[in-house]
Amino acid sequence: MPKVVIIKCDSYDHSRVLDSLKRGIDLLGGISALFSPGEKILIKPNILAGDHPDKNVTTHPAVLAGLADIFQGNDYLLSYGDSPGFGSLKRAAERAGIKRVFDDRGIEAGDFETIVNVSFQEGVILKNIPLAKGVTSSDAIISVSKMKAHGFTRITGAVKNQFGCLPGLIKGEFHVKMPDIIDFSKVLHDINNLVKPRLFIMDGIIAMEGNGPRGGNNIKMNTLLFSTDPIALDMVFCKLVDLNPEFVPTMRSCTNEDLMVYTHDDIELAGDKIDDLINSKFNVTRKKFERFASAGSFPTFLKNLISPKPVIDYNTCKNCGKCVLQCPTDPKSLNWVDAGDFPYPVYDYKSCIRCYCCQEMCPHNSISIKTPLLGKLIRR
Ligand code: SF4
Ligand code: SF4
Known part of the structure; x- marks a missing residue:
């Protein structure tokens, strides 16, 4: 049974975030259950664009600082990276206040320019996936997503965060090749099944509602989520914002899109009580996704x-x-x-x-x- 840990955290104050991160990871079994000493670990935030942290477009630097501090105390080789919507990783990370956090701790950016094609015969749609070298050169990934509403996929969270493992312009090509939302969701699942992050954390202390993932409004959700399963984590995100997960294409099975991967009853919850954190007024599109590209033979x-x-x-x-x-x-x-x-x-x-x-x-x-x-x- 997949497990999701919910930790209430109502500020980006460093010590508050650090304690919350430690508690969440411990409730999942602790660092040593997930990672081995000496491993090269890539921290993969959401760095969609170089926007100020107060806009909450990107994973908040305070969450990344806390995470780096936890892992630096152990014997790991850390790097960080994401593929922004445009421009270089370093420039976007600098503007988002993320580069400074890692620079201060001597943690370098991974190579998100060089493409490494990786064969993936188990892929449902993709048998060959072009990944950033910063991803392929790591032993393990910690995916640190941002809780946001999204016009196309309804939410952007743990599953979608791995789309940034593909370097720059390649991402646009995938949209052209896979315009149907269900095919695109299967691509996201394929990428997740290949890169298999070991730990998923979602920054929902202040989330983005409305016209996300970049133009929405800030909303306090006071939550950090933890899991080793991105679909289970996004299911809990849906529950927190009272969104029917059937409206979210990435919550459907890769092999039979009529089936959901999980129901809420399939997921074990740990940590703080979810009922105290649910916000039914979170502004997100509460209707089934549209399959524009595959709308049959419609002219x-x-x-x-x-x-x-x-x-x-x-x-x-x-x-x-x-x-x-x-x-x-x-x-x-x-x-x-x-x-x-x-x-x-x-x-x-x-x-x-x-x-x-x-x-x-x-x-x-x-x-x-x-x-x-x-x-x-x-x-x-
Ligand atoms: S294809 Fe349409 S939706 Fe996509 S970026 Fe171009 S104009 Fe926008
Ligand atoms: S809609 Fe206008 S403001 Fe927005 S990206 Fe296009 S040109 Fe810029």
């Missing part, structure tokens, strides 16, 4: 009439172009108009695959996911 114009789509709010758009850079289709489904003086990017919904990378990376919360009126009526 694209019909799909566009009913399916959710990313929409730019031109009142807040700052014309920075990050969304255009991020769009993985060729030609781009979001671009500057060729003629005229309209200074903002414009969508071509005919070619848009609904990967929502543009929404994910907009630094000004100017892109949201909207369902057309006809789609809303059909849903009702």
Whole structure:
């Protein structure tokens, strides 16, 4: 039975976080049950973008500092890394306050530029997975995700955190190759089954609700979660925010998407009482995910009439172009108009695959996911 430890922690104060981390790891069996002395351990935070820690886009530096302090007292060789949405790991980590934490402790960034292709015949979708060298050169991974709402996958947590084990531009290519949300979820499972982090920790002290994973609002959830199973951990995240896990594609089986991997009864809970930490008002999309790419033989114009789509709010758009850079289709489904003086990017919904990378990376919360009126009526 998979186990998830819930620890109440209501501040990023170092000693409070350190004590909470120690307690959570001990309740899972302790460090020595999970890691052997001398192992090279990669700490894998969520460093989606170089945003200030107060925005809660990334794993909070205080959690990483506490974790580093716990593991540095033992005989391990630590590194850290993630593949940000754009730009270099070091630059994003610096802006997110993460690089300083590791620099102060003499812990170096792993190589997240070099691609190492790894054969994975057990993969359901991927038989060959291009990983960052910083991942393949480690003996073990600690995945330290951030508790956030997500427009495409409903939540971004423990399972999705391993998408960052793929280097930079490769991630966009996967969205193009696997536009269907269920296929994409199976890809996430394949990556998890290959890299198999030994320990999953989720920073939910202050989480992000609403238009996540970058443009949402802060919300105190006062929680750190611990598990050796990412699906079980995300199930508990769902329970904390009162979200039906059936709406989350990554909670479904890799081999039969009609089946859930777990029910809540399958998961052993330890630590603090979950009932005291549940927030039913957490703003997250509480409806079943849409399978845009695999909507049968529907012509694209019909799909566009009913399916959710990313929409730019031109009142807040700052014309920075990050969304255009991020769009993985060729030609781009979001671009500057060729003629005229309209200074903002414009969508071509005919070619848009609904990967929502543009929404994910907009630094000004100017892109949201909207369902057309006809789609809303059909849903009702
Ligand atoms: S990323 Fe956001 S702010 Fe920048 S151009 Fe696109 S919509 Fe506008
Ligand atoms: S426009 Fe946005 S949602 Fe559409 S393919 Fe490009 S990045 Fe993905």
